[in-house]
Amino acid sequence: MRYIPLTPNEKTAMLAAIGVASVDDLFTAIPADVRFKGELNLPAPMGEQPLMAHLKELARQNRPATSAATFLGAGAYNHFIPSAVDQLISRSEFYTSYTPYQPEISQGTLQAIYEWQSYVCSLFNMEVANASMYDGASALAEAALMACRTARKEEIVMSNCIHPRWRQVTRSYTENRGITLKDTADHITGRSEAASLEKLITGDTAAVVVQSPNFFGNVEDLKAIGEMCRAKKVLFIVAVAEAASLGFLAPPGDFGADIVVGEGQSLGIPLSFGGPYAGMFATREKHMRQMPGRLCGRTVDRDGRPGFVLTLSAREQHIRREKATSNICSNQALCALTATIYLTLMGRQGFADMAKNCYYAAAELRRRMRPVHRHPFFNEMLVELNRPAADVNRRLAEQGIIGGYDVSRDYPEMTNKMLLAVTELTAKRDMDRLIEAVGA
Amino acid sequence: MEYPDGLSYTKDHEWALEEEGVVTIGITDYAQSELGDVVFVELPEEGTVIKAGEPFGVVESVKSVSDLYCPVSGEVLEVNHDLEGEPELVNSSCYDAGWMMKIAVSNKKELGELLSAEQYADYIKSLK
Amino acid sequence: MAQQPGARGLVFNEPLIFEHGRKGRKGCDVPKSEFPETDPAATMPPALLRGPVEGLAEVSEPEAVRHFTRLSQWNYGVDSNFYPLGSCTMKYNPKVNEAAARLEGFAGLHPLQDASTAQGALRVMYDLERMLCEVVGMDAASLQPAAGAQGEFAGLLLIRAYHTEKGNPRKKVIIPDSGHGTNPASASLCDYATVTLPSGPDGMIDLALLEKEMDGETAALMLTNPNTLGMFEKNIKKVCDIVHAKGGLVYGDGANLNAVLGKARFGDMGIDVCHMNLHKTFSTPHGGGGPGSGPVLAKKFLEPYMPAPRVTLRDGRYDLDFNRPKSIGALNAFWGNFGVYLRAYAYVLTMGGAGLREASETAVLNANYILAKLRGAYHVPYEGTCMHECVLSDKFQQEHHVSTLDIAKGLIDRGFHPPTIYFPLIVKGAMMIEPTETESVETMDAFIAAMKEIAEVAKSDPESLAAAPVTAKVKRLDETQAARQPDLRYRR
Incomplete structure (x- = not known):
């Protein structure tokens, strides 16, 4: 076995040094009645050559969105990734290291986390961000828990224009804690009005949550909702499922958001069938000690030189145990590094230009399709069809086009509609083919 | 370790000083030394009513966190806001500038149930 | 004395990325759009728009590359030298696994694509679930949990769903004092109070004490076996019997699974549900703190509660089944850290049963x-x-x-x-x-x-x-x- 260096002679010598006769003698602590005696029923070991052939064969059975004409978004987006990103995260000092518990030999990871936290604050216009959560959906769930903890209340008002799966995750995280989630019914108009959210607020409401752009691609009126939240003295949580929009739309922090969460997949992270991605999490300084997840801080060493450490750890499970702000331990560090490198390469202007190109493609698609809603948008939209979305998608698939998301899966009454996403990678000829196929 | 006479102590390592119905509360020299460098103190809002033996706040050092337990019942009159910016006062001056809160005591009898300096010192010895 | 491996290398000072660069410098070339560059102000109020994000870097590609290369040189990885971090299983991260995860057929796959266009990926999930079940002697697995702590959370939710269906979710979870901090934190997340069980003088679970604490309001015992002292719970069967006798379930924290592959299995010990850390036992890289992957595995009677969707195989066709009325629901936006468990799949195939043992x-x-x-x-x-x-x-x-x-x-x-x-x-x-x-x-x-x-x-x-x-x-x-x-x- 090429990953195990010991030779039989070395094993013999080591057993002698330990003072036992055989390896089995080291396992006598396992009682006979629970010892596994047979062979695990697994495929026979494969060398690298047949393994790679097998994996390539499996990969061939998939038709990846990255090599097709694709209009699928709904929480994961096909954006361009500069080559340098993968080259840099493939430095094994980054990817084969553990959580930076020994800061003196983890300064690379730590400084990168600090830069990530700074970037997240800039993107959201918030004051403090953590080192990452599992993904946007679990970040939203943690935000709901944090809001209830901070406000000492047990109700969350949620727009039902939030990604359905994000709402489900939030439910999984909150329902056993006696927290009530109250969903609006805004999907018909495609946007959460401050008034419809306000109607659901009671004295026990901790926070109001909206997503912008929302699941239907519509930009929410964060200003009005933020003002309503302040007037009603509830926390305001904003979720961002398409991080590329942060290069184009005014950030949630501009509208008084108390907690902002996001999915960082669009920032250089491959689609990879749904993960690993990077959950973004930010808040105001006054709520810093209620945050979940790791935080990296800048300090000095004994000689006064700058350096970085994990800090405010007393919030976390390894110290506060059952009273911790979250149970999270491993996060998505390498994905956060990926996004940090991506943002560095794209830079101030490039990120904005990329986002604008997404918008230009969307504006064109909108002119040529029948949009269901008439709200401000970024790169995604719900369009009207003359047949069920599943039928349309089947026809598109025959032409090698990956169609949009069938929203009737989550909103059963929304038939003959499809959620279409474009990015800076959307080619004009592919859009022409889509429109021809849908119209036909 | 110093445990000034005239203060009352709990086995959870808080001290209490009563003056005209107002009890000032902090943590002992032993507690601050066991914690190490204090980095944050979370205290209740003024006006909160707390019962004896209930947690009233939290004190954090770099690698540990401890609940603070209230020695006597009453309403919180004042908390030490200096600790927000200078939590190190708990280390450098635990009986003076590092005090944590003042309570309007609702039942003075509870003070009689606390330990004297001598009893507390014996208790600490018994822990070692 | 033998020469130690530690020696001085060339370490560069490197400021924050924000202290680099010049106004107007860029690390990418964004092509001109093929579509008309219409003014966004035509479709939305200008207040909703923003200009370039202040705070993003302005550096060229070589500067960016040098910056992150220098940062990497301040790190210590498994590829640098020995990394004996207990309970973290810092084993070698095979390079073929990295190559596997980068195949475009996997890396470029959108999670919501029609199952017919993702048969290879779904097969990886289906087969890996079965292989992991075999390793720990369980009947059902879900790859959705993104890390060990989320696996614990999922496992406790299964336990809670089971008790709830029987009429009482119960109130407490017993955790030995040697357990990881994630155990009590996960219990809290499921609204269970933690009862800490002091270890016996031999470092093992104290059976008498367990018997005393275990009651009809205890939902589960959460234990790590081998425990964090590196010792196998010799009375594990009795421990499970005590818990089961009062209607409780036993949760196995798989953090230390690397000790017992092919030697002992959670399912055979009487454990009802467990998680494993693929980023420990199954060689996937830790990435400086993540991403991990923490599949949850359980006995058959807990299968109906598993996170949705489930991967199914019918008539030679793989699919995702969302119609799971008893499911604890969703834990992630999609199906977990596919890119991570794909690496674990490659690892299991490389090792086989004999190799794991x-x-x-x-x-x-x-x-x-x-x-x-x-x-x-x-x-x-x-x-x-x-x-x-x-x-x-x-x-x-x-x-x-x-x-x-x-x-x-x-x-x-x-x-x-x-x-x-x-x-x-x-x-x-x-x-x-x-x-x-x-x-x-x-x-x-x-x-x-x-x-x-x-x-x-x-x-x-x-x-x-x-x-x-x-x-x-x-x-x-x-x-x-x-x-x-x-x-x-x-x-x-």
């Missing part, structure tokens, strides 16, 4: 070798053979005012990553050493020599250890200042 046997041999060689120089709080990790303490070195922290920092100067320190909490000044199976005897001998040398220096020159490390990028950092005056982001 050899991995555990070798990991246990290595840990016992280190224990045998360091016994005497360091205090051993719980005697006997260990499993895949051994726990030492600084008791002897404390006589010279040298602590576990000093020993850890001394190891850094000698070219080694320190073990896990100050855990488990029940050992004062604990050092938890887990060598894994992928280390050569020369590497372990060099580590042993460094540890012995440190034990000598602790007597002769304790000040030098108090000053360590001196060869790293920075010296010991002021964690107190970091926590008192948090500086968590760059400000211009």
